[in-house]
Amino acid sequence: MWDWRFLFLILFSTVVDYTMGILIEKNDSKNKKKLFLWISILVNLGFLGYFKYSNFFLENFVQAFSFLGQDLKFRGLEIVLPVGISFYTFQTLSYTIDVYRKKLSPTKDFIAFSAFVSFFPQLVAGPIERATHLLPQFYRKRKFDYKLAVNGMRQILWGLFKKVVIADNCAQFANQIFNNYEDYSGSTLILGAVFFTFQIYGDFSGYSDIAIGISRLFGFDLMRNFAYPYFSRDIAEFWRRWHISLSTWFRDYLYIPLGGSRGGMWMKIRNTFIIFLVSGFWHGANWTFIVWGALNALYFLPLLLSGKNRNHLEVVAYDKSLPSFKEILQIGVTFGLTVFAWIFFRAENLGHAFGYINGIFSDSIIGVPEIRPSYLIALLVVALVVEWIGRRNQFAIESLRIYSKFRFHYLFYLFLCYLIFIFGGQEQEFIYFQF
Secondary structure, three states: OHHHHHHHHHHHHOOOOOOHHHHHHHHOHHHHHHHHHHHHHHHHHHHHHHHHHHHHHHHHHHHHHHHHOOOOOOOOOOOOOOHHHHHHHHHHHHHHHHHOOOOOOOOOOOOHHHHHHHOOOOOOOOOOHHHHHHHHHHOOOOOOOHHHHHHHHHHHHHHHHHHHHHHHHHHHHHHHHHHHHOOOHHHHHHHHHHHHHHHHHHHHHHHHHHHHHHHHOOOOOOOOOOOOOOOOOOOHHHHHOOOOHHHHHHHHHHHHHOOOOOHHHHHHHHHHHHHHHHHHHOOOOOHHHHHHHHHHHHHHHHHHOOOOOOOOOOHHHHHOOOOOOHHHHHHHHHHHHHHHHHHHHHOHHHHHHHHOOOOHHHHHHOOOOOOHHHHHHHHHHHHHHHHOOOOOOOOOOOHHHOOOOOHHHHHHHHHHHHHHHHOOOOOOOOHHHHO
C-alpha cells in the first residue's frame, strides 16, 4: 500500500533465502554449505546496506577528505528506505543461519515461507521472529480459539492506549521542546527528555502489543518484545526487557559467534561494545545512534567487570506489593541513565544532542519547567500504576479480571476506550517505521 514496487524487494529476498535453505541441506560439502549461507547473508545485508547506509558512508567519506584539505563535491543519492527492511532482513537471516546450524529443516512450502517473511502484523516493526518459532505455526490447520482471541483483544486495547494516549501526547511536547531547545530552561529540557522516554516506550511497545494481539486473533503466537523495561534495576536488566527480539537476535547470531563470554575479560568487553555499536547502527545511519549504542555499552561495562550483569533476572518486587528503598534507588538511577541516552537517540545530529545536554546543565536546571501538562502527567501515572500492578504478566492488563469480583474489569476496558477517544493525540507515525 505504501509503495507496491518494493514488494519485488521482499519477494527477491524471500526467493533467495528459500532457495539457499534447500541448497544448504542438499549439499554435503561444508564449503558449499558456507557458500550458500554467505550468499544469503550478503544479499540481505547488501540490500540493507544500500538502501539504509549508502548516503551515510558517502557523506562521511567526503568529510574525511575535507579534513585533509580536499573538497569533494557530493550529491546525496535519492534513495527511499523500504518500510520494515531492517526487520524482515534479520527475520530471513535467522532462517538460513538456523538451517545451516541444523536447528531447523528447510521448508519446501514456498507459501508458508513467504507468509513467515511477510507476516503482516509484525512485518513493519517486529517483533523479529525466529524461523524455529514462527514458521512451524504456518503448517498447522488453523482453528478459532476464543480464549486466545479475547487475550489478543485485551493486549490490542492496552497497546492502543500506550500508543494513542501515552506516546502520541508525549510526542507533541517532546517534539516542541527538542525542536526549540534553545528557548527553554534546563528543567524543561529534562522534562522533554522524560516525555520522549515515555513516547518511545509507548510507541514501540504499543506497536508490539497490537502486533502480538492481532496475531492471537488468527491463532499465531509471537514472541514477547517488552517486559516492563523502565522497572529495571540496572542496564543489563533493561536490555533483557527492552526490544527483546532484537537483543536476543544479536546475542544468538553475533555475540555468541564472536566468542560470547567464553574468552577472557578483554574478549567480553570487545564483544559487548560490538553488539551495542551494531545495535545502534542498526537503528539508523546517523552518528547519534552510534553514540547511543556506545553510551549503553559504557553503562553495561561496570556490571560486566564486576560480574553482576546476570543479577535481577526476576521482575522487581515479584512477591511484594512495593519495592524496597534500595530497589527504588536502583530503578531511579537506571531510568535516569536511560533518559540521558535517549537524548542522543532523539536528536537530529550530534550538534543537536550536545546543545540539548549543554542546555540542561545550566543555571536554569533548578526551577519550574515552563511546560507542565498536568493531564499528561496524570495519564503517565495511570499507565505506570497499571503496569506496576500487572508487571508479573506478559502484558499489564492480561490478568486484570483476577482482581475483579464484580466484573470491574469490563468497566476498566471501557475507561481505556474512553481515554483513547478523548485524549487521542495528534496522529504520530510509529517511530520504528523509519528503521
